[in-house]
Each structure stands twice: as structure tokens, then as C-alpha cells.
Amino acid sequence: MKKIKIKENPKTSSCIGYIYYLVLRLWAARFLDDMVDQWTPLQKEIISGLTAGSITTLVVHPLDLLKVRLQLSATNAQKVHYGPSTVIQEIVRSSVSNRHRTLNVVNELYRGLTINLCGNAIAWGVYFGLYGVTKELIYKLVAGPEQSQLKGASNDHKMNSLIYLSAGAASGSMTAILTNPIWVIKTRIMSTSKGAEGSYTSIYNGVQRLLRTEGIRGLWKGLVPALFGVSQGALYFTVYDTLKQKRLRRKDENGQNSHLTTLETIEITSLGKMISVTMVYPFQLLKSNLQSFKANEQNFRLLPLIRLIVANDGFVGLYKGLSANLVRAIPSTCITFCVYENLKHRL
Template identity: 80%
Template structure:
């Protein structure tokens, strides 16, 4: 019996989908805290609003029901289904496009006469500029395709289920949004989302550049040419810390433009920036950064450990 041989593109997509699903399940509560902290940036009354205040609110709202413990868990995992769906799709699309774009850009720049599709086999020949270009172009396409998912996700995760006007499900959210705001509502926050793509591009540039350096050293010393989990975690943590911190304000602006409040108060990008700075100074643009790093670094480590190991074994 002959084993099925996966193509490089299939490996990228399967590994990306699996990694996205597993990561989302593990860190979803931190994602919910991050969203609620980001949305507090537009409220002058919530200048000192922190992670513990969010948890306190969830516990307080849960105490009004007879099943407080299960209610707390339900609230911490509110929006899990759309977060799971969105991250699985986004990572699958991103990894698939990233693998293709690296190869296409490499051939266009380095090997214009080469016509055979080699997938990710050219990685050891690729420089940082190609990684940056591939990451940026893949991120832009992924952001445009998945923006409607993130609008619904932000609104579901920003409110408790019992709050008046809250979306009770993905279907209910889509229905309400289309009825009240039309198709344009599905692409709210797209502009900062497109600028925020630079985070992924920067991350992949750092990650793949450091990864190829480590693999080159292993190859030269005759070692097994595969990253260990510890090496993946080391590279991932450094890349994520740098990239997230540099472009975090775009994430915060995107969340606020996608919120219920954005529709009620007709938020626009530049007036929104002014409002946040007026409430809390420039520090307001980094509201929830520590929680985001606490979520982003371990979640990306999980994602890339799953991704690298699965791709290696497929």
C-alpha cells in the first residue's frame, strides 16, 4: 500500500488550520479579555479599567443566575464558535497564501526563468525582503476575506449574552448587522486591519529569517534539519513580542471601529484616535497590550509548534 503524499500547499493549509483551531481553544478567554480592554479605550470612565475589572464584571453578572460557576465559564468562552471558525479559516488561508507567495516572489525576483512550482522547498534560498513581501501580500488578502468574521466576533465577545441588543448567535449577529447597517457593516474596521497586516508581515520576517539561520547551522553541522519545540518557542516569542508591540494601536482601532458603540456614535478613524488620546493620552492606544502579549505569545507558540510538527510529519 502506497502512502498518500501531500503537496507542499496541502501541508501548509492542513497545518495552518489545525494550529489555528488548537490555539483558539486554549487562549480564547484571554482573547475575550483583550477585546473588552481594547473597547474600554473610548470610555473616559474606564481609564483605569484592567483585566481584573473585566473578570470582576463577568463574575458579578454570573452571580445573578443560579449556575454561577458554569455561567462564568460560558462567559469566558463567549464567542468561541466564531473565534474558532475565524482563526481556522484565517490561519488556513494565510499559511496557504504565504507558502504560494514566497515561491512566486522568489521566482519573479531570483529565478525568473524557472517555471516548475516548488512550493516551500526554496525557503533556504529566500531573503528577509521576500519574507516581508510574502507576509504583507498574504496578510492583506486574508484581512479582506475574513473581516466580516471579525466584526461579528468583536460584537459577540464585547457583551454578555443577556445584555439587551447583544448577538445571541453568529446567525443572529449577521441578521442584525445586515438589517441595521447593510453590507458595508461587514467591512467596518478594514482600514486599520489592513495597516495591522504589517504585524504579521514583521512577525513572519523575524520568524522565518531566524528559522532559516538555525536550520542552516544544523545543516552545516550535519544535525537533523528540523526545529525543536524549544527553538520554535524561542523564535516565536521574540518575533511576536516585537511585531505585536510595534503595530498594536491598529488592532485597538480596528476593534473599536467594529464595536456596537462605533455604529451608535458613528466613529471614524481619525476622530476615534483623537477621542482615545483625549481620554487617556497616547497610552490609551496601547490599552490591553500586556493582556494581548500574554495571549499572543503563548498562543503563537502553540500555533507554530503544532504547525511545524504537523507539517514535518505530513
Template identity: 55%
Template sequence: MDVQLTSFGKEIVAGLTTGSITTIVTHPLDLVKIRLQLLATNSDHLGYRYVISSVQQNAKGDIRRIVKEVYRGLGINWIGNATAWALYFGLYRASKDLIYELQISGNDRHDDQLKRDADLSSWMYLSAGAISGVITSIATNPIWVIKTRIMSTSGYEANSYTSAMDGIKRLIRDEGVRGVWRGLMPSLFGVSQGAIYFMIYDTLKYRFSSLSYQTEDPNRRKTLKNSETFAISSISKIISVTAVYPFQLLKSNLQSFDAKKKKYTFRNLVRSINQAEGLSGFYKGLSANLLRAIPSTCITFFLYENIRSII
């Protein structure tokens, strides 16, 4: 018996699948990015060499232990990313549909999903991305706190979380329920990254790609060409990540173990980073993030566009 998915359901399935695969492939780069971000308050200008050598030292040069170290936190990262992508894609679809119903007059409305999306303006894409981003950030913030603490420390360090469940128990025991919402403020500011990304992505997709040539042919192509997906997703990611990267860095630091020890607040953390490294400190790990984010996003949207077209 065939199960017919709604457009919302298709987005959920596509988001879960793409989030899972992308996380497994890019996890080691994500770990390096987080550890670089947490060096932003260090005045010794430590960088990639320090992070890589610390991984090797903690693993004592053993290949199996190195692999275990670079994939530390994979489980919680997988849960977080799969959940976040599924929520984001599903809510983005729902938000676009809601905005379409509110903003497009009855006589101009289409039943065809492609034409409906093409009728929206860049500002409508931005609004839909912001709505879905805020809800997703609030819902998944506890996962990111645990993820940051696991991935920022070696499994061989004393007092490091041994698992996601251990992290949840100790976080609530030591810091209370309030602890799971650490870093939420910069996370909400960082929502603009996803909103900017989807605004650029959908604007390029529906205005400048092969999909922009609308015809009445029912057999016309309804998905991007793979080459277009790679080009559009890369351009969108570079611009959006660079624009709001400081908020990602602040979020990682506020969610780290040091946040409690050093009594970080949003304001004094900004001051500490500025004193340690100046403006460049807010972009610590940006190149590692782009190195991870661009191929990650290309893979994600290649899978997303193709999975969505066949389910």
C-alpha cells in the same frame, strides 16, 4: 489509498488544525483583550479589574455561567481563526513560491523546499507576508465584526447578539452590507503585524537556527527543534504585536456596537482615544494581548512545524 498533499495543501491543513486548537485554549484571554481595547475611549482609566468583575457580575458568581461567559463567542472565533490561519499559511506558501520564481534566477534555483525558502531575503518574507495578510484580512473581516460584537458584550445583556447567525442577520438589517466591512482600514494597516512577524520568524529560522547549517544529507532535519520554535516565535510575536498594536485596538473599536452609536470614523476615534488617555490609550490591553499571543503563537507554531513535517 494514500493522498499526497501539495505544499499548498499541507499549509492549509496545518493552518486549520493549529488555528482550531489554539483558539480553544486561548479564547478567554482573547475576550479580556477585546473588552480592554473597547475601554480605550473611557476617561475613567478602567482596566483588568473592571473587566473581570463585570464578567463575574453578569454571571452572578455562578461557576457554570462564568465559564459560559468567558467562552462566549467561541464558535465564531474558532471559525475565524481556523479560516484565517489556513488562508494565511496557504497564501504565504504560494506568495513565497511566486517571489522565488520571479526573483531567483534559473541557474540558482533549487527543488528542495527548505533550500528554496532559505534563499529568500528578509524583504521577500516581508512581501510574502504582506500579500497573504491583505487577502486574508479582506476575506475574513465580516467574521471579525461579528466576533467583536459577541465577545464585547455579555450574553445576559439586552440587545446583544445571541449567536453568529443572529449577528449576521441583525448587522446586515441594521447597517447594511457596508456594516460587515467596519474596521477594514486599520485591519489592513494591521497586516504589517503578520508581515513583520513572518519576516523575523523566517529570518531567524533560516539564518540563525539549526536549519541554517545546510548539508547535502537527504536525511537532515527539515524542521525546527521545539526549543527553537518556542524561542523564535516568542521573539517574533513580541516585536510584531507591540509595533502595530494600536491598529488592532482601533479595529476592535470600529467593529464594536458603539461604533455606530457614536458614529466613529478612523479619525475621530483616534482623537477620542488621545483625549481620553493620551498615547497610553492606544496600548490599552497590550499586556493581556501579549499574555494571550505569546503562548498562543508558541502553541500555533509548535503544532504547525510538527504537523507540516508529518503530513
């Protein structure tokens, strides 16, 4: 019996494929809508924070690497005039000189991306989640249960700057303690090129070597300045939420949509970040230096470290890399909060 071969029409095939695509998309949209309806305000805060932190890290990671290496140069008297261009020249020189040189430079600029991505995603998710819960708890303690409403986010418009400051400090401290081991490994990976002698070859290799040579306490190096540095987040959220609520009240009085536009979010974020980063930047610099390879080799302690930096470059040395940090911090925070605000609004 002759086998009949059915010739498939490409147009018919593509049409059927498109129909399947539409059905799948509608099913997925309905499934996600059902899930979104069941999400609590806390879950929305965490999901928005995780997404925002991940996207931001992917975009600004090379700037973060420049910032870390500039901060670590503060303890080296021979690197007083060490700047971003010098760091880039070192990265280019450390890359193998062959036909893949450009790719190697890119790889070096994104060295430590995995742990930075995980760390920032976890840190932002934890921070936003804790911040949302903490400010509600503080508000209920201050105002009393009769003044508060059932849903977490609904009390924001009644809060003041002191509540935002307290919630930011509390949630920041808890986040710093929980995520400090990630930042120790991240700092050490990003402080050296991949081919440098003694550098960590992977996250697992870094954790293994650190525990073997420094013990479990090594994972919490730099925690003291990190906790002081929490004031940066607390100050930022105080400025951000205070200006945000003022802007929303003004829009509500004028009968406008009670949601920040992307431009308004960028304006408020930039101002808040510039103020908060500049005020507490020395704590970031001290934390990075206490978490470095050199800290273990020379047994750095907080007060002797401050004296060493001041002796090398004066009090200005405590602000080494500030300009690079602002260039990194302001756009990264704008991206984070634009994604966060828009995603939370849509969820």
C-alpha cells in the same frame, strides 16, 4: 427443540474487539499514509494552518475576550483605569447567582468561541496557504525560473528577509479582506455578556441584525486599520523565517537534523511576536473599536476616534490592553507554530 444459548466469554469478546481495533487502525493508518503521499505542499500548509489555528483558539479564547473588552474601554473616559481584574469582576457579576454560577462564568469566558474558532481556523489556513504560494511567486520573479525548483517549500533556504516581508504583507492583506466580516461579528459578540441588552444571541442573529441596520458595508468596518495591522503579521514572519533559516543553516553545517525542535520554535516565535505586536498594536485597538456596537451608535471615524482615545488617556491609550494582548499572543502563537511546524514536518 431446545434452543442452545452460547455463553460469551468476556475475555474472548474483548480479545476479538481488540483485534478488530488493530485491523481498523492499520487500515486507517495505511489510508491516511496514502492520502499524505498525494498531498501537495500547499495542501499541507493549509491543513497545518487550520489545525494549528483551531487548537490555539480553544486554549487562549478567554484571554482573547479580555483583550477585546480592554481595547473597547479606550473610548470610555470613565474606564481609564480599566484592567483585566475589572473585566473578570464584570463577567462574574453578569453570571446568574445560583448553583450553576461557576458554569455560567466559564460560558461567559468562552462567549463567542464558535465564531472565534471558525475565524481563526479559516484565517490561519488561508494565511499559511497564501503565504507559501506568495513567497514562491516572489522568489521566482526575483531569481528567475532557472534558479527555482519544482516543489514549493524547497526554495525557502534561498530566500531573504525582503521576500518574507513582501509575502507576509500580500497574504496578510488578502486574508484581512476575506475574513473581516467574521471579526466584526466576533468583536460584537465578545464585547457583551449573553444577557446584556442588545447583545447578539448567535452568529446568525448577529449577521441578520447587522445587515438590517448597517447594510453590507457594516461587514467591512475596521478594514482600514486591519490592513495597516497586516504589517504585524508581515513583521512577525520576517523575523520568524529569517531566524528560522539561520538556525536551520547552522544545524545543517553542524550535521544536525534539519528541523526545528519545539524549544527552538518557541524561542523564535516569542521574540518575533513580542516585536511585531508591540510595534503595530494601536491598529488592532482601532480596528476593534471601529467594529464595536458603540462605533455604529456614535458613527466613529478613524481620525476622530484616534483624537477621542488620546483625549481620554493620552497616547498611552492607544496601547490599552497591550500587556493582556502579549500574554495572549505569545503563548497562542507558540502553540500555533509548534503544532504547524511539527504537523507539516510529519505530513
